[in-house]
Amino acid sequence: MDIVGFLDVLEGLAPARLAEEWDNVGLIVGRRTHVVRRVLVALELRSEVLAEADDLGADTVLVHHPPIFPSLTHVSDASVGSQMVLLAAEDRIAVVAAHTNLDSARGGLNDQMARFLALAGAIPLDPSDELAGAGLGRVGGYGPKPFSELVTHVAGLVPGPVTWVGEPARRISRVACCTGSGASFLDRAREAGADAYVTSDLKYHDADRAEGLGLICLPHGQIEGLALARWCPQLASALAPEGVAASVAAVNTDPWQSAPRPTL
Numbered sequence: 156m157d158i159v160g161f162l163d164v165l166e167g168l169a170p171a172r173l174a175e176e177w178d179n180v181g182l183i184v185g186r187r188t189h190v191v192r193r194v195l196v197a198l199e200l201r202s203e204v205l206a207e208a209d210d211l212g213a214d215t216v217l218v219h220h221p222p223i224f225p226s227l228t229h230v231s232d233a234s235v236g237s238q239m240v241l242l243a244a245e246d247r248i249a250v251v252a253a254h255t256n257l258d259s260a261r262g263g264l265n266d267q268m269a270r271f272l273a274l275a276g277a278i279p280l281d282p283s284d285e286l287a288g289a290g291l292g293r294v295g296g297y298g299p300k301p302f303s304e305l306v307t308h309v310a311g312l313v314p315g316p317v318t319w320v321g322e323p324a325r326r327i328s329r330v331a332c333c334t335g336s337g338a339s340f341l342d343r344a345r346e347a348g349a350d351a352y353v354t355s356d357l358k359y360h361d362a363d364r365a366e367g368l369g370l371i372c373l374p375h376g377q378i379e380g381l382a383l384a385r386w387c388p389q390l391a392s393a394l395a396p397e398g399v400a401a402s403v404a405a406v407n408t409d410p411w412q413s414a415p416r417p418t419l
Contacts, residue, residue: 156397158182158189158249161215164393165253169263172285174256179221184240185249191215194394196387197404198380200239200250204404208248211402216243217390219264219383221252261288262389264334264382269293271312271385272305272332272353280331280340280347292333292340292354294347299328302369305351313377316413320362321369327351334379344368355379376409 156164162182174180195213197204199220208216222240232238243250257263259279269277280292297305303323310317327350333340337354338361344352351369355378361370384403391401 156191156394156399157187158185158191158215158251159187160397161191161194161394161399162251164397165217165251165390168389168393169253169257169260170286170289171256173259173283173289174254178255179224180252180254180256183218183221183223183250183252184243185215185247185251189214189247189249191249191399194390194399194401195404196383196390196401197406198376198383198408200243201406201408202239202242203406204408205239205242205246205248207404207406209246214247215249215251217251217253217401219252219254219257219379221254222250224252224254255291257386258334259283259289259291261286262386263289264379264386265291265293265332267382267385268332268334268353268378269295271381272308272330273297274330274332280333280343292331292337292343294329294331294344294349297327297330297351299326301325302327302351305330305353305369306371309353309371309373313373313381314413315374315377317371317373318357319369319371320365321351325350325369327369334382335375341365341368341370374409374411376411380407380409 193213194215195208200222274295277293277295279290282290331344331349332353336356353371355375357372
């Protein structure tokens, strides 16, 4: 299979037309005649990911976060981002990005998040105009259970830290979620009838904007990494008939670390 064939398979799972206008998806590094035999799926392009690709004999890396975004003015070793692109090209490793199209796709990262939150009948929080059933975020039934149980469930999914705002004893029956930075959909979650909203990168004053809506904030990289790992078997299954293997990178590329509590 060449890279064009791989892009066709990916199109069936995460159509490029679902990507936001500002996004950069598709073939980022490599020739269209590049032969694909093994794909490594990773959250982003890092030196550790390229090293793992080399160890596995992977000729293609599929990343969620585009390495050329929002713009790249040079490809050299002058900066970390451009150096990663240069190294991939030098190693003849093709790099493909599936970002907001994979977030929005049916069966994509937001659907994966809704599943491990155990949301019933989840539908897009921000429906796509391009494809029915697709869109950013999800909202669905939950419980009814106390908000504290949802906090505990979310905290058990990732290493954390997980922070929250809300009344622990309040019983909730509808929950919204969004992979990545979902603060912009806070009002939409409330309009969708959600009692709680789970996402990443919430800011201090989003607690004031909540106005009774329970909020749970978890690390961006951790939740997307988990959703990406849950999605990867779909890609592997779609590529298997072509004799192409796909696996999730074992290396953790999340740059944020949690400080241990000091011992007093």
